[in-house]
Amino acid sequence: MALGDTTEIEVPLRESVDVEGQIGFERPEDASAGCIAGTEVGLVPDGFTPQMLALGSPASMDGRFRISNVFPGSYRIAVRSLKQGCFLKEVRFRDRIASEAFIRVEEGDGPRRVTLVVTRRGGTLEGTVTGPDGVPVPEAAVVVVRRGDHGPVAAVESYASVADGEGRYKLEAISPGRYRVLAFKRVVSEEFLDPLFWQEQDGGLDITIEAGGAIAADLQVVR
Numbered sequence: 001m002a003l004g005d006t007t008e009i010e011v012p013l014r015e016s017v018d019v020e021g022q023i024g025f026e027r028p029e030d031a032s033a034g035c036i037a038g039t040e041v042g043l044v045p046d047g048f049t050p051q052m053l054a055l056g057s058p059a060s061m062d063g064r065f066r067i068s069n070v071f072p073g074s075y076r077i078a079v080r081s082l083k084q085g086c087f088l089k090e091v092r093f094r095d096r097i098a099s100e101a102f103i104r105v106e107e108g109d110g111p112r113r114v115t116l117v118v119t120r121r122g123g124t125l126e127g128t129v130t131g132p133d134g135v136p137v138p139e140a141a142v143v144v145v146r147r148g149d150h151g152p153v154a155a156v157e158s159y160a161s162v163a164d165g166e167g168r169y170k171l172e173a174i175s176p177g178r179y180r181v182l183a184f185k186r187v188v189s190e191e192f193l194d195p196l197f198w199q200e201q202d203g204g205l206d207i208t209i210e211a212g213g214a215i216a217a218d219l220q221v222v223r
Contacts, residue, residue: 023063136167
C-alpha cells in the first residue's frame with residue numbers, strides 16, 4: 001500500500017453493561033457494618049496480569065455496589081479491604097454459585113446482579129521469617145497464594161503481609177483452601193500477580209486453611 005493510501009477498517013463495538021449487587025452475611029451474627037466499611041468490589045479479567053486494568057467500585061455501608069461500563073467477558077469477583085476477620089465465602093450469579101468466584105458477563109439489556117456472601121470464619125497464619133542462617137529477617141514480605149491443580153494461581157486469590165522488626169508476621173481472615181506460602185526479603189509491589197513470577201520460584205510451604213483454623217508456620221526466605 002502506497003504512502004497516503006487509506007483503507008476502511010470496521011471495528012465492531014461491544015456493548016458494555018453494569019454489574020451491581022449486594023454484600024450479605026452467611027450468618028446473622030456475622031452481620032456488621034464495620035466488616036464492610038471501606039470495602040471495594042472489583043472485577044478482575046480472566047488471565048489477569050499486573051499490566052491489565054481491573055474494574056472496581058466502593059460498596060456502600062449497607063453493602064450495595066455497582067460497577068459500570070463492563071464489557072463482555074469472564075471476570076473474577078474480588079472483594080478488597082474486608083475487616084474484622086471477614087472474607088468472601090461465596091459468589092451467587094444467575095441463581096447459582098459461581099465456581100472460583102468467576103462470572104461470565106454477556107451483552108444484553110439491564111444490569112447483571114451478583115450476591116456476595118461474606119463470613120467471619122476465616123483462618124489465621126502466623127510465624128517468624130528467618131534467613132538461611134536462622135537469623136530473623138525484619139520487614140520480610142510474606143505472600144500466601146491459592147493453589148490450583150497446576151500450582152499457585154495468584155490471580156485467583158492471594159494475601160500478603162510484611163513482618164515486623166523481629167521477623168514476626170500474621171495474616172488473618174484467610175478463606176479456607178489450599179495455599180502456597182513464601183517469604184521474600186523484598187517483593188516489588190504486586191509482582192507476585194504475574195504468572196511468570198511463580199514459574200521462577202522454588203521452595204515455600206504448602207498449607208491447608210480450615211474455616212476458623214489457625215496455623216503456626218516459620219518460614220525461610222526464598223530470595
